[in-house]
Amino acid sequence: MEFIFELQSSSNISYQRSSTTTSPDRYIDPKCLDFRExxxxxxxxxxxxxxxxxxxxxxxxxxxxxSEAQIIHTHIxxxxxxxxxxxxxxxxxxxxxxxxxxxxxxxxDKLSVKNVxxxxxxxxxxxxxxxxxxxxxxxxxxxxxxxxxTNYTLAAVLSACSSLYNIKMGKQIHGYIIxxxxxxxxxxxxxxxxxxxxxxxxxxxVKSFGRxxxxxxxxxxxxxxxxxxxxxxxKGLDIFVxxxxxxxxxxxxxxTSILSLCxxxxxxxxxxxxxxxxxxxxxxxxxxxxxxIMYLYLRSGKTDEAQKMFNAMETxxxxxxxxxxxxxxxxxxxxxxxxxxxxxxxxxxNIFLKLSRSSMKPDFFTFSSxxxxxxxxxxxxxGEQIHAQAIKTGFLxxxxxxxALVNMYNKCGDIEGATKAFVEMPTRTVxxxxxxxxxxxxxxxxxxxxxxxxxxxxxxxxxxxxxxVGVFSACSHAGLVDEAMRYFKMMKKQYKIKxxxxxxxCLIDMFVRLGxxxxxxxxxKKMNFEPNEFIWSILIAGCRSHGNxxxxxxxxxxxxxxxxxxxxTYVLLLxxxxxxxxxKDVSKVRRMMKDEKLGKLKDWSSISMKDKVRSxxxxxxxxxxxxxxxALLNDLLDKAKNLGYVSQKSLEMADxxxxxxxxxxxxxxxxxxxxxxxxxxxxxxxxIRVLKSISMCRDCHNLIKHISALxxxxxxxxxxxxxHQFNNGHCSCGDFGSLL
DNA sequence: CGCTCATAAT
Numbered sequence: 001m002e003f004i005f006e007l008q009s010s011s012n013i014s015y016q017r018s019s020t021t022t023s024p025d026r027y028i029d030p031k032c033l034d035f036r037e038x039x040x041x042x043x044x045x046x047x048x049x050x051x052x053x054x055x056x057x058x059x060x061x062x063x064x065x066x067s068e069a070q071i072i073h074t075h076i077x078x079x080x081x082x083x084x085x086x087x088x089x090x091x092x093x094x095x096x097x098x099x100x101x102x103x104x105x106x107x108x109d110k111l112s113v114k115n116v117x118x119x120x121x122x123x124x125x126x127x128x129x130x131x132x133x134x135x136x137x138x139x140x141x142x143x144x145x146x147x148x149x150t151n152y153t154l155a156a157v158l159s160a161c162s163s164l165y166n167i168k169m170g171k172q173i174h175g176y177i178i179x180x181x182x183x184x185x186x187x188x189x190x191x192x193x194x195x196x197x198x199x200x201x202x203x204x205x206v207k208s209f210g211r212x213x214x215x216x217x218x219x220x221x222x223x224x225x226x227x228x229x230x231x232x233x234x235k236g237l238d239i240f241v242x243x244x245x246x247x248x249x250x251x252x253x254x255x256t257s258i259l260s261l262c263x264x265x266x267x268x269x270x271x272x273x274x275x276x277x278x279x280x281x282x283x284x285x286x287x288x289x290x291x292x293i294m295y296l297y298l299r300s301g302k303t304d305e306a307q308k309m310f311n312a313m314e315t316x317x318x319x320x321x322x323x324x325x326x327x328x329x330x331x332x333x334x335x336x337x338x339x340x341x342x343x344x345x346x347x348x349x350n351i352f353l354k355l356s357r358s359s360m361k362p363d364f365f366t367f368s369s370x371x372x373x374x375x376x377x378x379x380x381x382x383g384e385q386i387h388a389q390a391i392k393t394g395f396l397x398x399x400x401x402x403x404a405l406v407n408m409y410n411k412c413g414d415i416e417g418a419t420k421a422f423v424e425m426p427t428r429t430v431x432x433x434x435x436x437x438x439x440x441x442x443x444x445x446x447x448x449x450x451x452x453x454x455x456x457x458x459x460x461x462x463x464x465x466x467x468x469v470g471v472f473s474a475c476s477h478a479g480l481v482d483e484a485m486r487y488f489k490m491m492k493k494q495y496k497i498k499x500x501x502x503x504x505x506c507l508i509d510m511f512v513r514l515g516x517x518x519x520x521x522x523x524x525k526k527m528n529f530e531p532n533e534f535i536w537s538i539l540i541a542g543c544r545s546h547g548n549x550x551x552x553x554x555x556x557x558x559x560x561x562x563x564x565x566x567x568x569t570y571v572l573l574l575x576x577x578x579x580x581x582x583x584k585d586v587s588k589v590r591r592m593m594k595d596e597k598l599g600k601l602k603d604w605s606s607i608s609m610k611d612k613v614r615s616x617x618x619x620x621x622x623x624x625x626x627x628x629x630x631a632l633l634n635d636l637l638d639k640a641k642n643l644g645y646v647s648q649k650s651l652e653m654a655d656x657x658x659x660x661x662x663x664x665x666x667x668x669x670x671x672x673x674x675x676x677x678x679x680x681x682x683x684x685x686x687x688i689r690v691l692k693s694i695s696m697c698r699d700c701h702n703l704i705k706h707i708s709a710l711x712x713x714x715x716x717x718x719x720x721x722x723x724h725q726f727n728n729g730h731c732s733c734g735d736f737g738s739l740l
Numbered sequence: 741c742g743c744t745c746a747t748a749a750t
Binding site for chain 1: 741742743744745746747748749750
């Protein structure tokens with residue numbers, strides 16, 4: 001049987017070297033048979049042409065099989081074919097494409113002839129396998145050897161510079177390219193464009209793109225994703241349209257880039273058109289394309305659509321899982337809508353659970369997304385389990401995962417857990433320092449927060465404006481006016497950070513807590529900002545607490561001028577006017593709420609148990625344990641009264657319209673029910689953690705302080721504005737803030 | 741002869 005090599009057109013190998021070995025009398029087409037059969041043929045000791053190995057090696061690339069390549073490698077040595085530089089370059093490339101650079105380098109070391117091509121292959125290998133430093137090293141060796149880089153070499157080296165964000169070296173290479181007039185090479189032009197984009201030189205990227213004489217699909221795709229990377233999403237879509245008008249056909253890479261832009265722009269309709277275009281182009285079967293479409297639907301709120309695609313997917317990669325988890329995780333912003341946050345957060349946790357049960361291993365993307373979900377839901381039980389998993393899989397050392405963990409424990413009100421996670425981080429960033437400083441401040445440990453700030457600056461880390469929000473918040477908790485002013489100066493003078501509204505809010509909060517209302521007002525006059533809703537709210541809450549109604553009314557007038565966009569702010573005003581029996585103002589505020597089309601406050605609390613998230617509305621009786629919960633609450637209420645708790649007639653939670661009903665006591669706000677549920681269901685000794693959609697009211701705050709003392713349980717409630725850690729009758733918030 | 745450039749997410 002005679003065998004003639006016939007390479008498939010799809011294959012990018014062309015190997016037609018004239019044979020120096022003896023022609024074998026029997027050949028089996030390695031493409032048509034299985035690997036072992038082809039090898040046993042070799043094992044018979046038949047002398048074969050070097051070219052015989054090529055399709056076998058190609059198969060190793062296709063199946064990403066380094067071990068099979070090794071077996072062939074052994075045969076190559078046995079038959080003496082390793083003297084063939086071309087074959088060995090190919091083998092080097094096989095190892096590189098199978099992700100084993102050690103083997104690839106081994107092949108390189110044994111080469112008798114090391115030329116530009118073999119070195120380029122090695123450089124490209126290191127670039128491909130995320131070792132750009134080594135790629136540069138080999139490039140330097142190439143130069144030292146006196147060789148001239150080819151356009152292949154230069155493209156690969158430019159890519160290494162991109163990965164290292166080394167714009168300096170990139171520019172040197174660019175200079176070389178200009179000098180040798182290689183700029184018109186498409187691959188080089190594309191690489192240059194990509195380099196400038198990755199190094200945040202968007203203008204240069206645009207210019208480089210313009211200088212590519214004959215743009216191909218890669219050029220266009222590079223430019224489009226450059227727009228995405230540099231926050232020019234709309235421009236990316238425009239360039240895509242231009243690309244189509246130039247009759248350049250997009251491929252799967254272009255489609256994924258465009259879909260990513262559609263996510264950023266929330267351009268669902270455009271995305272849908274790209275969806276149908278990808279069908280016409282025949283690239284819908286491409287897994288990344290499918291992923292991107294699914295993710296776009298998810299991010300656009302079309303969860304059913306996304307879920308359908310997810311369920312129907314035949315190749316589910318880790319990226320697919322991560323996309324689903326991240327997509328849901330991004331919808332867990334409780335400041336927007338708690339109900340949605342609950343639902344999507346639970347969904348993300350479910351998907352993570354399924355992933356954990358599959359054979360796939362979560363990576364740092366998965367961990368950081370899912371930890372965000374735990375933070376949002378105050379789900380520390382799940383968070384702890386995920387922490388354990390991160391340790392097991394070795395992703396704990398990742399800096400993003402570490403910060404996400406610190407953040408999770410802080411948001412869940414577990415300051416000990418946060419401290420431990422923080423200490424265990426191998427390296428800390430300004431983000432993790434800041435998270436921890438803010439954590440201490442929120443947990444009512446201002447001294448530790450300030451100490452940590454000192455540690456941070458001593459460690460040489462530069463604080464940013466958010467760090468200072470944490471610092472001021474700590475000063476505010478501790479009433480450290482002089483310290484606060486010192487830090488305020490330090491921020492402006494030493495760190496050249498311009499004060500923003502959040503800073504002023506903390507400082508004003510500090511004066512208010514101390515009862516220095518006039519100082520707070522003076523401070524407002526001194527700052528060159530118009531106070532926002534939040535600042536007026538702090539003042540009004542403070543005026544109520546300190547019984548200074550005149551200043552309160554004054555602040556209220558200013559607040560009303562701003563036409564607040566937040567229902568809670570109106571309720572705060574309403575309560576102030578109600579308690580002063582200023583009925584005219586009450587109806588005025590009510591009218592404004594109607595005009596602004598602001599709905600009622602959605603009082604909503606949830607508690608994350610081991611296996612589920614349980615949610616409660618006010619006066620909720622939907623749980624099977626409701627009778628026990630209400631009995632427990634009544635019992636605690638009686639006991640609290642004996643300890644001096646006076647049930648404040650609960651004021652408006654914006655539910656009641658009629659004046660008569662206004663002072664009716666709404667006994668069972670949602671967090672009371674969630675706490676009761678927790679007392680019954682959470683193992684004794686463990687803390688009870690509750691998430692609440694709006695600010696706690698004073699009455700609930702008061703009662704829960706007593707409950708914490710009566711039951712000896714730590715109760716943590718994170719509401720829409722702050723964290724409350726109740727222990728032995730005290731709360732970490734210091735009883736101040738915008739309590740309704 | 742062999743080696744190159746571009747994609748989805750936190």
